[in-house]
Amino acid sequence: MLEVCNLSLSVPINGEFAQAVHAVSFRLEPGKVFALVGESGCGKSLTAQALLRLGEHQGVRRDSGDILLNGDSIFSFGNNDLRAMRGGRVAMVFQEPMTALNPVFTIGSQLIDVIRTHLPLNKRQARERAIGLLADVELEAPAQLLNQYPGELSGGMRQRVLIAMALSANADYLIADEPTTALDVSVQKNILALLRRLQHQRNLALLLVTHNFGVVAEMADSVAVMYAGEIVEQSDVHTLFDHAAHPYTRALMACRPELTEKKGRLPMIEGQVPAPGAWPQGCHFADRCRHVAADCRAAPLSLSTDHHAVRCLHPHLPKSPT
Amino acid sequence: MTTPVLEAQGLQKRFGASKGWFGRGGNPGKAAVQRVSLSVNAGETLAIVGESGSGKSTTARMVMRLIEPDAGTVHWQGDIVSGLNNRALRPLRNRVQMVFQDPFASLNPRMTIENSIAEGLRVHQPKLTRTERRQRVAEMLGRCGLDAAMMARYPHQFSGGQRQRIGIARALIVQPAALVLDEPVSALDVSVQAQILNLLQELQLTQQLAYLFISHDLSVVRHVADRVLVMLQGEVVEQGTVEAIFTNPQHPYTRRLLAAKPISHPAEREEIVAE
Numbered sequence: 293m294l295e296v297c298n299l300s301l302s303v304p305i306n307g308e309f310a311q312a313v314h315a316v317s318f319r320l321e322p323g324k325v326f327a328l329v330g331e332s333g334c335g336k337s338l339t340a341q342a343l344l345r346l347g348e349h350q351g352v353r354r355d356s357g358d359i360l361l362n363g364d365s366i367f368s369f370g371n372n373d374l375r376a377m378r379g380g381r382v383a384m385v386f387q388e389p390m391t392a393l394n395p396v397f398t399i400g401s402q403l404i405d406v407i408r409t410h411l412p413l414n415k416r417q418a419r420e421r422a423i424g425l426l427a428d429v430e431l432e433a434p435a436q437l438l439n440q441y442p443g444e445l446s447g448g449m450r451q452r453v454l455i456a457m458a459l460s461a462n463a464d465y466l467i468a469d470e471p472t473t474a475l476d477v478s479v480q481k482n483i484l485a486l487l488r489r490l491q492h493q494r495n496l497a498l499l500l501v502t503h504n505f506g507v508v509a510e511m512a513d514s515v516a517v518m519y520a521g522e523i524v525e526q527s528d529v530h531t532l533f534d535h536a537a538h539p540y541t542r543a544l545m546a547c548r549p550e551l552t553e554k555k556g557r558l559p560m561i562e563g564q565v566p567a568p569g570a571w572p573q574g575c576h577f578a579d580r581c582r583h584v585a586a587d588c589r590a591a592p593l594s595l596s597t598d599h600h601a602v603r604c605l606h607p608h609l610p611k612s613p614t
Numbered sequence: 615m616t617t618p619v620l621e622a623q624g625l626q627k628r629f630g631a632s633k634g635w636f637g638r639g640g641n642p643g644k645a646a647v648q649r650v651s652l653s654v655n656a657g658e659t660l661a662i663v664g665e666s667g668s669g670k671s672t673t674a675r676m677v678m679r680l681i682e683p684d685a686g687t688v689h690w691q692g693d694i695v696s697g698l699n700n701r702a703l704r705p706l707r708n709r710v711q712m713v714f715q716d717p718f719a720s721l722n723p724r725m726t727i728e729n730s731i732a733e734g735l736r737v738h739q740p741k742l743t744r745t746e747r748r749q750r751v752a753e754m755l756g757r758c759g760l761d762a763a764m765m766a767r768y769p770h771q772f773s774g775g776q777r778q779r780i781g782i783a784r785a786l787i788v789q790p791a792a793l794v795l796d797e798p799v800s801a802l803d804v805s806v807q808a809q810i811l812n813l814l815q816e817l818q819l820t821q822q823l824a825y826l827f828i829s830h831d832l833s834v835v836r837h838v839a840d841r842v843l844v845m846l847q848g849e850v851v852e853q854g855t856v857e858a859i860f861t862n863p864q865h866p867y868t869r870r871l872l873a874a875k876p877i878s879h880p881a882e883r884e885e886i887v888a889e
Contacts, residue, residue, distance in 0.1 A: 509878060550836065
């Protein structure tokens with residue numbers, strides 16, 4: 293199990309550290325899809341990158357909390373442990389399939405390279421494995437594909453190659469950060485279907501980072517909504533879509549144009565997300581919330597510990613409680 | 615019959631064509647857009663949908679006269695603009711303005727917002743005094759939901775949504791009759807997207823603007839458009855009212871696009887197909 297416990301992270305802004313992620317906890321379990329959803333700057337990618345201890349080179353600092361891989365703190369890992377973890381047990385698929393592959397090496401050399409880093413195979417065996425992986429991500433003529441360069445592939449094909457690469461050492465945990473955002477609509481649906489099938493077949497624990505509720509609806513078993521560095525609501529996916537309780541979650545879901553009549557005025561959230569370092573003392577959403585009350589700004593709020601967890605003093609209660 | 619604000623007939627564009635020696639061995643190039651015709655009336659929104667490489671942005675740029683079509687004509691408010699040279703075009707330029715996907719890339723980072731927005735005024739209304747210009751900029755910022763006090767700032771000091779408001783203010787300051795909007799909300803978060811779509815709607819209502827709206831996001835298109843053109847490989851494969859396109863699509867490609875539309879509730883999920 294991969295467990296994030298009370299994690300807080302700071303980033304350097306103008307020479308000073310500002311907290312960007314505060315007290316985030318969740319766990320990834322085999323065979324389950326967990327989605328982190330939120331708008332830009334809410335800390336979701338930073339959190340996801342911390343699971344691989346990426347971001348430390350950019351100066352991201354862990355203030356408190358821990359990340360446990362089968363009970364061991366990944367912050368206690370030395371370089372060898374880290375290298376074995378990254379791509380070995382925990383793998384990542386990034387948003388931009390254009391830049392994540394090196395344009396001057398063939399697909400085959402990049403894929404075989406990754407395979408041989410993690411598995412004790414000779415070149416021939418690694419090549420066999422590479423062909424199998426490319427077939428598994430539903431790419432045609434995988435043997436020929438090995439000799440092609442990334443520039444010869446479409447965006448969707450490249451994303452498939454990256455998924456194959458991520459799975460090349462049989463990772464148990466897959467982190468996908470906006471895996472379909474840069475792709476055409478019709479390709480998006482296919483990539484999501486592929487991820488679901490692989491996750492199902494391989495019993496993967498999948499962490500999906502996204503800003504898109506459509507992707508959440510399509511993929512997730514459980515969901516955490518982040519706002520200004522904090523998880524504000526967390527539950528199983530059906531509860532979230534049917535009984536969202538946090539005013540931010542509700543407002544965000546209501547913004548989607550498909551829910552408003554044609555040319556009707558869309559519900560908006562006034563103002564902007566506060567930047568790290570400028571968070572209000574109490575509820576982070578208080579300044580933009582329509583249901584704000586005096587006590588909301590008084591003191592930091594904690595996330596309730598129910599199955600349906602909410603960080604709000606005045607949540608929206610369902611009419612017919614389940 | 616009223617004259618359309620934007621009208622294009624038989625637009626054609628090939629990229630990478632060359633003549634070759636003595637008419638032999640020439641490269642015909644690759645057709646980016648073929649036989650595209652469209653018209654947009656005042657107060658109306660025409661959306662062009664299609665995937666990358668479908669030619670939707672090339673079409674928009676020809677209508678905008680940023681690139682010259684190989685064949686076909688473009689009219690703005692009844693006046694022909696295809697074939698005009700830059701000098702002849704300049705006095706007409708204020709009629710049609712463009713809003714880009716990434717407003718940051720289209721704003722000069724070394725110019726204050728005031729100067730960026732006022733640029734068009736200097737060209738189209740050179741007789742305005744400095745004070746008058748500043749006043750117009752302040753008014754326009756207000757109309758686009760920005761504080762006039764922000765005009766001394768530089769682009770990097772604004773959020774994505776604010777920059778898009780600046781992009782819109784900059785387009786509207788010369789009082790155009792039409793806006794060509796190329797993926798204007800694609801780079802924005804959902805909550806900011808709602809703010810910008812509402813703003814565009816308000817502006818259209820109050821000023822009877824014609825919008826040519828390029829987008830790959832079908833939920834957005836369904837919300838804003840009156841009519842839709844569906845493009846595939848440089849050609850229009852289907853066109854109609856937004857209701858007709860969304861409820862009764864005829865072309866297989868349109869159907870495929872609609873089927874790929876993201877679901878809005880987990881209950882709509884399909885079963886996993888195991889292979």
